[in-house]
Each structure stands twice: as structure tokens, then as C-alpha cells.
Amino acid sequence: MQDDERRWWQETTIYQVYPRSFADSDGDGLGDLVGIIDHLDHLVDLGVGTVWLSPFFDSPQADFGYDISNYCDVAPEYGTLPDAERLIDEAHSRGLKVMFDMVMNHTSDQHPWFRTSKASRSNAKADWYIWRDGRGRGGRKPPNNWRSAMEVKTAWQWSPERQQWYLASFLPFQPDLNFRNPEVKDAMFDAVRFWLRRGVDGFRLDIFGNVMKDPDFRDNPWRPHLDTGIPRFWERIYTENTDDTIQFAKELRAVADEFRSPDDPGGTERVLLGEVFGSAETLRRYIGDDDGLHLVFLFDFLTYRYDAGFFRSRIEEYERNYPAPLQPTYVLENHDRSRLIDRVGGDVRKAQTLAVLLCTLRGVPAIYQGQEIAMSNTAMRLREARDPIARTYFSWVPEAVVQRLPERLNRDEVRTPMQWTGGPNAGFTTPEAVPWLPVNENHTERNVEAQDGVDGSMLELYRALLHLRTERPSLHRGSLTLRPADPAYPDVLVYERRFGDEPERTVVAVNFGSIAATVDLNERSRPIDGATALPGSAEVEVLVATDRGLVLSGSTIQLPAHSAAVLSL
Numbered sequence: 001m002q003d004d005e006r007r008w009w010q011e012t013t014i015y016q017v018y019p020r021s022f023a024d025s026d027g028d029g030l031g032d033l034v035g036i037i038d039h040l041d042h043l044v045d046l047g048v049g050t051v052w053l054s055p056f057f058d059s060p061q062a063d064f065g066y067d068i069s070n071y072c073d074v075a076p077e078y079g080t081l082p083d084a085e086r087l088i089d090e091a092h093s094r095g096l097k098v099m100f101d102m103v104m105n106h107t108s109d110q111h112p113w114f115r116t117s118k119a120s121r122s123n124a125k126a127d128w129y130i131w132r133d134g135r136g137r138g139g140r141k142p143p144n145n146w147r148s149a150m151e152v153k154t155a156w157q158w159s160p161e162r163q164q165w166y167l168a169s170f171l172p173f174q175p176d177l178n179f180r181n182p183e184v185k186d187a188m189f190d191a192v193r194f195w196l197r198r199g200v201d202g203f204r205l206d207i208f209g210n211v212m213k214d215p216d217f218r219d220n221p222w223r224p225h226l227d228t229g230i231p232r233f234w235e236r237i238y239t240e241n242t243d244d245t246i247q248f249a250k251e252l253r254a255v256a257d258e259f260r261s262p263d264d265p266g267g268t269e270r271v272l273l274g275e276v277f278g279s280a281e282t283l284r285r286y287i288g289d290d291d292g293l294h295l296v297f298l299f300d301f302l303t304y305r306y307d308a309g310f311f312r313s314r315i316e317e318y319e320r321n322y323p324a325p326l327q328p329t330y331v332l333e334n335h336d337r338s339r340l341i342d343r344v345g346g347d348v349r350k351a352q353t354l355a356v357l358l359c360t361l362r363g364v365p366a367i368y369q370g371q372e373i374a375m376s377n378t379a380m381r382l383r384e385a386r387d388p389i390a391r392t393y394f395s396w397v398p399e400a401v402v403q404r405l406p407e408r409l410n411r412d413e414v415r416t417p418m419q420w421t422g423g424p425n426a427g428f429t430t431p432e433a434v435p436w437l438p439v440n441e442n443h444t445e446r447n448v449e450a451q452d453g454v455d456g457s458m459l460e461l462y463r464a465l466l467h468l469r470t471e472r473p474s475l476h477r478g479s480l481t482l483r484p485a486d487p488a489y490p491d492v493l494v495y496e497r498r499f500g501d502e503p504e505r506t507v508v509a510v511n512f513g514s515i516a517a518t519v520d521l522n523e524r525s526r527p528i529d530g531a532t533a534l535p536g537s538a539e540v541e542v543l544v545a546t547d548r549g550l551v552l553s554g555s556t557i558q559l560p561a562h563s564a565a566v567l568s569l
């Protein structure tokens with residue numbers, strides 16, 4: 001990559017919309033594309049650069065759209081193809097980029113491809129999915145030890161029609177496509193082109209790391225460990241992040257690059273963002289030599305420890321593995337994991353501190369709808385879950401146990417309707433409608449309207465941070481230098497952002513501790529190698545502070561407990 005070439009995705013910020021729960025325009029209790037279009041100005045006001053939409057394609061909705069039955073059409077409950085086209089145009093006219101969600105690894109079992117494939121061993125699509133004979137007498141034992149997403153069950157499903165097993169890495173109704181068949185690859189790349197031709201700026205790639213499995217179907221080795229908080233017993237070396245998947249990323253990249261305009265390659269690039277799991281070092285391989293994915297989610301922040309040491313070590317690791325012009329992609333919340341505010345025991349100060357971190361690090365921050373107003377998990381009974389993970393795997397877990405688990409098992413809890421107002425149904429849908437999931441009771445206080453224009457609210461904090469980021473090259477383009485930890489205040493993390501030789505300097509100070517800390521910006525702002533000491537007293541200006549108790553005197557700040565500040569030096 002050329003260091004001086006500007007590429008939009010390197011400087012962007014991402015906002016994830018979960019269409020079913022964002023805004024309902026027609027009163028059927030389900031969010032839809034017109035609802036999203038009607039609320040695009042919220043994203044502009046917020047100051048994000050890119051909107052990523054979770055899937056809205058044709059689907060039986062067994063996994064709420066992550067089970068696609070037609071990649072090239074819109075599910076009727078969400079709208080029409082012209083609505084999707086209008087959404088892209090309306091976003092573009094507001095200066096927003098648009099990313100869709102491509103689920104390549106699997107389709108719905110209702111997809112015509114799969115219906116044909118499972119009908120016999122000899123039909124035209126017999127080889128479009130991953131079919132194997134079983135082991136044991138009558139072949140009734142799964143072909144190997146590969147496990148499904150939640151680890152507790154085999155990834156193989158028995159098909160009475162074919163008297164064979166098919167692979168479903170995620171849930172049983174999501175059969176994995178066989179990308180070793182060139183026809184399958186062509187069909188999927190054509191679906192990708194279908195949307196690229198309509199102007200979409202890129203894709204978030206659903207469980208992309210699973211796309212190519214070991215051609216020899218070897219058993220994964222036994223090695224109990226935790227993967228972003230999820231217990232795994234086998235190391236997924238033959239099913240995830242294989243060399244062939246990395247190669248596949250490069251082929252997909254070539255497709256995306258077909259649509260880049262030669263007049264403005266950096267501004268018209270179509271971007272690939274992988275949902276992949278593994279160490280920062282492993283995931284770096286997807287980017288290759290700027291010929292693979294552009295971005296990969298780094299999910300460590302989903303399971304952070306709330307302390308300076310944790311974030312220091314992660315940032316160091318990411319800076320090492322994703323040096324500029326590569327960009328780490330940070331995420332604190334999404335539609336699969338607990339809301340951030342619940343991870344910090346409901347403490348808004350801590351959530352605000354993390355918001356500052358997310359929006360001021362070097363890299364691409366991703367924000368999940370509702371995060372900007374501190375939406376919380378909505379407690380729900382596991383036995384009544386709509387979420388297929390909860391239903392398939394966890395419906396037997398006693399409620400008392402569920403309440404004590406660190407990770408939520410029912411994703412419904414983080415997918416309740418967006419809280420726009422304190423009125424009926426939180427303004428998500430008409431007052432008479434029944435939203436597909438209940439609205440959180442706290443919407444009466446916690447909603448966009450109530451926080452709009454209110455100093456100190458989460459919404460105004462995100463707005464301030466995102467606009468600041470757009471205005472300041474040091475924040476959206478600059479380097480990041482971590483300052484050494486101060487032994488007197490080990491709970492404080494300080495870093496500096498600078499862009500080239502520009503005089504603009506941005507310093508971010510985050511206090512994870514429960515006592516106030518003193519940070520001398522000037523003294524400790526000397527470059528670590530000590531080459532050029534800075535002049536005596538710097539002009540310090542507070543750009544954003546999460547706590548009004550922040551005191552600035554000269555170049556020293558007093559940073560209250562659980563607070564963060566962004567300063568100009």
C-alpha cells in the first residue's frame with residue numbers, strides 16, 4: 001500500500017444497523033428499509049462515515065436473515081429491490097458509504113440450491129454443498145469430529161433423503177456451501193457483483209473464516225481454550241482460517257477491485273470487512289499484501305477487562321500487527337454480544353470512557369445501533385427466545401444459571417427495537433403495532449430524543465467524538481504513540497495522535513481507576529526516544545471530557561475516576 005494514498009475506508013467509522021430492529025415504517029412491527037432511509041439523518045448527525053446493514057435479503061428468517069434463500073432480492077417484510085437501491089442513493093447523497101452483509105459460508109436450507117442438492121446424490125447441484133458418507137455401521141456416525149458454532153454439537157446433519165451427512169458449521173438449517181466447486185464460487189461472486197453494480201461500497205463478510213475447510217476432512221485436534229469468551233474443546237485448524245480461505249479472500253478481492261474507478265481508486269474502492277476469529281497475527285493474513293480483505297474485526301474488545309493494562313497490551317499488539325496504512329477494526333458491541341453498558345455494571349462513566357477509547361484509537365471503530373444512547377440488554381426468558389442459538393442449544397439451561405453467566409446466551413436481549421423516543425413503542429413503530437421483540441422498558445428515559453442536545457449524554461458524547469475525529473487529521477489519519485505507564489497512576493492510559501509533521505497533536509487520557517489521577521501532558525509528551533524535547537508550556541485545550549470535574553492547569557490535568565479526555569496540544 002502507498003502510504004500517501006487516501007483510501008476512504010482507512011478513515012471511516014462504521015455504524016451497524018440491524019434492520020429488523022432499527023425503524024419500522026409500515027407498522028408491521030418489523031423494521032424495514034424505508035425505516036432506515038427515514039433515519040439516515042440520525043447517522044449524519046452522529047457523524048459516522050459508513051452504515052453497515054445486517055442482512056435483509058430473502059430468507060425464512062430462522063436466523064433473522066443470516067439464513068439467505070435468495071442473495072439478489074429483498075425479503076418482502078423489509079421492502080423491495082428499488083428500496084434497497086434508493087437506500088444506497090440516499091446514503092450516498094448524504095456522504096455516507098454503505099456496506100451490506102454477505103453470508104457466503106452457508107445458505108438457508110430453504111434456498112433452492114439446497115433443496116435441489118439434497119434431493120439426490122446425482123442432481124445438477126448435488127455437489128453444491130458439503131456432503132459426506134458417515135462412519136460406522138450404516139454410516140450413521142458423523143464423518144469426523146468437526147463441531148458447530150456453539151461447540152456442543154457436531155457440525156454434521158443427517159439427511160434422510162440422501163442418506164448422507166451435510167456440513168452446517170453454524171446451525172443445522174444453515175448448510176455450508178462447497179466452494180471447491182467452481183460453479184458455486186461463480187454463483188456467489190455473481191451475487192456480490194449484483195450488489196456492487198448497484199453501488200454498494202463494500203461488504204461485511206459473515207463468518208468468513210469458515211469458508212474453505214480441509215479437503216481431506218481431517219479431525220480437529222483436542223485443545224480446550226476460550227475463543228472471545230466462548231469455550232472450545234478442539235482447535236479449529238482444519239475448519240477455520242485455512243490457507244485456502246486466505247486464498248479465497250484474494251479471489252473475492254479481485255471481484256471487488258473490478259468496480260474501483262481508475263479516476264479515483266482510493267475514493268471508490270469497494271471494501272471487504274471480515275468477521276473472522278483468531279489472534280491478531282492470524283487474522284493479519286487475510287489482508288495479505290493489500291490483495292485480500294481490507295479490514296478484519298478484532299474482537300478482543302468484546303471481552304475486555306476494564307483496566308489500562310488490558311487495553312495497553314491489545315493496542316500494542318494491534319500496532320505491531322496492523323501498522324499504518326493497515327487499520328485495526330475495533331468493536332465493543334454487535335448484534336451477537338452483550339451490550340457494553342451491561343458489561344460495566346450499568347456505570348455510564350465507564351461506558352463513556354470506553355466510547356472515548358473506541359473513537360480515538362488508530363483504526364476503524366464499529367458502533368452497533370443503540371450503543372450511542374447506551375442501550376442495555378433487555379432481560380428475557382431463555383425458554384421464550386426467538387434467537388435460534390438460544391433455542392437450539394440453551395433452552396434447557398435453568399434461568400438462575402443464565403442470570404449469572406458472563407456471556408448472554410439469548411441474542412434477543414441485544415436486538416430489541418431501537419429507542420428513538422420515550423413514547424409508545426419507543427417510536428420504533430406505530431403505537432398500535434406489536435414489535436417483533438419487546439421494547440426495553442427503560443426507553444422512557446433512555447432514547448435518542450431525550451439525549452438530543454443534552455450536555456453530558458451518551459449521544460452528545462458520541463457526536464462530539466465522531467465529529468472531532470472527522471475534523472482532525474491526527475485522529476482519522478494519524479499515528480498513535482502510547483505513552484509509558486506512570487507508576488504513580490497505573491490505571492491511566494495516555495496516547496498521542498499525530499499526522500506526519502503537522503503541528504496538530506491530539507492527546508487522549510483515559511483513567512480506568514477509581515481515584516482521580518494527575519497527568520502532566522507536557523512533561524510526558526516528549527517523544528520516547530527523547531530526540532526533540534518540546535518547548536516549555538504547551539497550549540493545552542480540552543476538546544472532549546467525559547467528566548465535568550476535569551481540571552486543567554497549565555499542562556497538567558486532574559482526571560477524575562472513570563473518565564477520559566481528548567486534548568489538543
Ligand code: GLC
Nearest residue numbers: 063066103170206207335336
Ligand atoms: C455471524 C453473525 C450471526 C449469525 C451467524 C451465522 O456470526 O454475526 O448473527 O447468526 O454468523 O450466519
Ligand code: MG
Nearest residue numbers: 024026030032
Ligand atoms: Mg415494517
